Amino acid sequence: MTRPILIFDLDGTLIDSAPDIHAACARLLEGEGEQPLAFEVIRSFIGNGVPVLIDRIIAATALDPARKDRYLAAFLEDYGAHATDLTFPYPGVIEALDAFRKDGFSLAVCTNKPEAPTLAILSALQLEGYFEGVVGGDTLADRKPDPAGLIHLRQRLGHGPVVFVGDSEVDAETALRAGVPFALFSQGYCKVPFSDLTFAGQFQHFADLRPLVFKLLAEMPVPARG
Numbered sequence: 676m677t678r679p680i681l682i683f684d685l686d687g688t689l690i691d692s693a694p695d696i697h698a699a700c701a702r703l704l705e706g707e708g709e710q711p712l713a714f715e716v717i718r719s720f721i722g723n724g725v726p727v728l729i730d731r732i733i734a735a736t737a738l739d740p741a742r743k744d745r746y747l748a749a750f751l752e753d754y755g756a757h758a759t760d761l762t763f764p765y766p767g768v769i770e771a772l773d774a775f776r777k778d779g780f781s782l783a784v785c786t787n788k789p790e791a792p793t794l795a796i797l798s799a800l801q802l803e804g805y806f807e808g809v810v811g812g813d814t815l816a817d818r819k820p821d822p823a824g825l826i827h828l829r830q831r832l833g834h835g836p837v838v839f840v841g842d843s844e845v846d847a848e849t850a851l852r853a854g855v856p857f858a859l860f861s862q863g864y865c866k867v868p869f870s871d872l873t874f875a876g877q878f879q880h881f882a883d884l885r886p887l888v889f890k891l892l893a894e895m896p897v898p899a900r901g
């Protein structure tokens with residue numbers, strides 16, 4: 676039988692990474708003689724990948740747009756060395772991943788964070804063994820909300836039924852464009868009211884994800900035989 680596939684977003688879904696992203700942004704700004712931006716401001720800049728994070732910081736400060744590449748490289752080097760100083764999985768994540776693995780799910784990650792820090796973080800937090808596929812923001816030609824990452828993972832992991840678990844408007848749009856049901860984690864970094872999003876179900880603690888995923892799988896149309 677085809678194994679069901681559960682694909683997770685990373686930042687604001689599996690891990691609460693905003694404190695380390697904020698700290699690295701503060702060090703970047705301080706190095707350029709600028710005041711740090713508030714935590715909530717930086718958290719609202721997460722979700723479309725690091726190049727967009729840097730664009731948003733440039734737009735909010737006096738940083739020079741012509742030096743974006745330099746800021747990007749400096750951020751990635753610094754963040755790479757400190758990505759798990761303050762970053763942890765959300766409560767219940769490990770228990771949920773253990774349960775899904777026992778249930779026979781294929782598990783994967785589709786994030787806009789670049790692949791190198793993504794793999795380093797998964798390893799440092801002892802999460803990497805759970806995932807049979809990882810797509811980062813620079814793994815494919817297009818990143819979320821382009822559906823390519825979800826489509827690629829589904830093909831790689833055996834074409835089973837997919838549920839995507841994420842926290843943001845970017846994730847909701849990605850799922851919609853890929854044609855897969857979206858389970859919304861309500862404690863992440865979403866920038867818009869949930870009423871603006873398309874989602875099949877929402878949960879606020881990882882202990883509640885398993886029943887939601889089984890409900891969504893049961894609601895999926897059975898593929899035609901033959």
Ligand SMILES: O=C(O)COP(=O)(O)O
Nearest residue numbers: 686722723724786787788
């Ligand atoms: O914007 C980022 O760098 C990553 O965000 P994501 O893990 O929520 O896709």
